[in-house]
Amino acid sequence: MIISALKDLYKRINSRAVHSVEEERMSYKMQMEYLGHFCEPRDDFERSYFKYKCFCEYCYYKRKWILVIYNIGAMLILPFVHTKLKKAKKSGNQIEKVNAVIENVPRLPNTDVIPDELVNRFESVKEIDHIDYSESFLSERAEEIYQELKRRYYFKFYFRMIVLQKLGQFSRYLECYRPEAVVFYGCEREFSGPLQSLLCERCNAQYISFMHGDYLSTLNFAFQRYSLYYVWDESYKTMFDELKCASPMLLYKPRKLSGIAAAIEPEKCRYFATYYFSDEIRSEAEKIYEIFKEFEAFGLRTKIRPHPRFSDITMLKEVFCDIEIEEPERCALGDSITKSLYTIGLNTTVLSEAFFSKKEVVIDDVSNPEKYMQLDLRGYVMIKRPHILLSELRGKLYNQYEKKYAFFK
Secondary structure: OHHHHHHHHHHHHHHHHHHOOOOOOOOHHHHHHHHOOOOOOOOHHHHHHHHHHHHHHHHOOOOOHHHHHHHHHHHHHHHHHHHHHHHOOOOOOOOOOOOEEEEOOOOOOOOOOOOHHHHHHOOOEEEEOOOOHHHOOOOHHHHHHHHHHHHHOOOOHHHHHHHHHHHHHHHHHHHHHOOOEEEOOOOOOOOOHHHHHHHHHHOOOEEEEEOOOOOOOOHHHOOOOOOEEEEOOHHHHHHHHHOOOOOOEEEOOOHHHOOOOOOOOHHHOOEEEEEEOOOOOHHHHHHHHHHHHHHHHOOEOEEEEOOOOOOOHHHHHHHOOOOEEOOOOOOOHHHHHHOEEEEEEOOOHHHHHHHOOOOEEEEOOOOOHHHHHHOOOOOOHHHHOOOEEHHHHHHHOHHHOOOOOOOEO
8 A cells, every 4th residue: 555655656756747738848058059968879878877867857947956855765675576577477378479569558549640550561460459577587687788788887776676567568578479569659769768679679569659649758768769760750860869769750640630520611610719728727727818808809719628637727718718628528629620611720749630631721920939030940731831910810811701701609
């Protein structure tokens, strides 16, 4: 019970550090200056450690004291975790030979982003629909990697603890299923990645990953390495090269960019505009509310759609008290985009999905002008595609539509 409570506490703290918009982050200039201090890694051990340093610098920029607590806690429990993983028996876990082990958890389903090439490549697949570290164990190869890590970075207990758990997780996949590849995604931040790739390759397998959304260049993506990494656009190859990542990259187009919205006439759109939130704070939401109230005052129906994982739903309900809030679990994204004439956001993947659906895309340059000004610098792909700015939409489009359009109240 105590261990379970500690795990829950760690998840909450770490989730806040990685995802919370309330956390103060390094400026992009500072991130790139910090990245410039590193030499080229000699091997995957050093690459993984460099990535760990970048992750901690970015996520715990103003809260380094948390890392001290993590390190002390890991120092106390690491010997027990290591012993448990070494003693864990793989007997009872019969070998089930498959071509690939592929992660597809309900919280982050892969069906609209996994490359069709991978789907067609493997005849037999073991699908991982939940992550259970209690089934992990250390193979001989994983133990060899861990001992080398321990020799090099003995006092980095938190670093070694996280890597150890990931090696135990992948040991089970590699030993119990003997796959040609382990395919996981959404792992660009994980500093254990280079050593997970090393373990796979020592077992004659590949560690393959692929993008799950549009990205901005960020320090905690630096130094990642997979055996193979699938990206959505040529610009991402440049981005990851600049972040000193070492993965061979292949270009592909995911299903979510194949045009998920239906083609309907503009006058049949029920909503003039929908704003797609990600992790905006209250002050940003309030600026968007002011603009949407202007639209509504002209008789134009609008709505907003929260991000199902990152948005502060309570805050949005308070700010948009008299504007429709769409529920993602009740309305498919494709239907949501279809119903609206204009798709608005700052740097959400939804803008790309709308663009490839031939919808009108609007980039928000109003709610946080500083963030908007950095989009091009940080490699946001939609900046280079045709779009309208929210300031333009606000300024000149009220009187262009006749009352016959469905989005008039």
